[in-house]
Amino acid sequence: MNNKRLIMLGMATLSITPQVTVAAENAHWLPTLYGSTQAQVRYQSNESLNAQIAEANLGLKGLYKNDGLKVFYNTRLQYSDNFTDTSTFNDIELIDANMFIAYKNYGGVFVGEGTTGTWKDLYSKVDIHASNNMEISSGGNLFEAAKYGHNQLAYATPKISGDLGTLWFKAAVITPNQHNDTDIDIFGLRALYHGENYNLIINRAQIDKKVFGSVDENCVRWTIAADYQWDNVTLAALAELTESSPSQAKSVYSAALTYNYNNIDFGISFQTKSWEDEAQNPDQNLTIASIKYHFSDNITLYTEAALYKEQPVDINPNDAHDDNVNIGFIFHF
16 A cells, blocks of 8 residues: 555656646746835035935846747836926836847847946946936936937847957937937947956947937937956946037046945046037036945945036036035845
């Protein structure tokens, strides 16, 4: 009787095992909930002390894999009381809603809206601070480019690997305005080269003149970024060169240095911006320094200070546009 029970149990196990395996294989596509909350006390020149939730994020992301096919998806909502239009209730924005589809050695296609590949590949190397950064809720920077874009369609080629590094290319179309008589508002081309401990990325973006409505020429922006890492030090640099910009901006140069010691990150960055009419618009300089203490995997404490040499008139007055000091923490999961 015992032998019969053992045989029956073994047969039952064999019949169940494939189903469990299949279920486990298909479970990887299930979404992951993630989010963060950033609280800070902020002192800005000519303003009262402000205790605020700088931003809060809540999103779902995931990855589906099947026989060479990979599908990455991401959706994220962001709350902030610092969005530029303070006349309406717009504290919650759909920041990310996108999908990246890749198949074997054929590259991948990105569709949707949210964080641009330009920021991920280039600007993120110098946009290293928690409070003064390229977020919509902050605007504490001098760059002409934005961190987020609507209606993006991009293609990334397969990577070409060699002894000296990896090379690949990207092309992107962004059409935030669907009613300006042009199908391509912004067209971008990018080359990326990654070595063992250094990276070099070159990007060219052409913005159609119909986007602005009152200019005669297309705006062209070249951006070059590079970074080098050794031990616990990262040095990054970026150059943003703009032609025919409606704001008359000519160039922005930036450099950033990050040093990690145990669970502490020290960061300092510098930006300088010049204009077509240098006599009327003097160069603007921005220096930001920050210290981040990673209390745990989920909590980061920080202190940060920003110093502007000239009033950055091109930044919205509701944004961080003057000298400021911030102390806060970020809870993330």
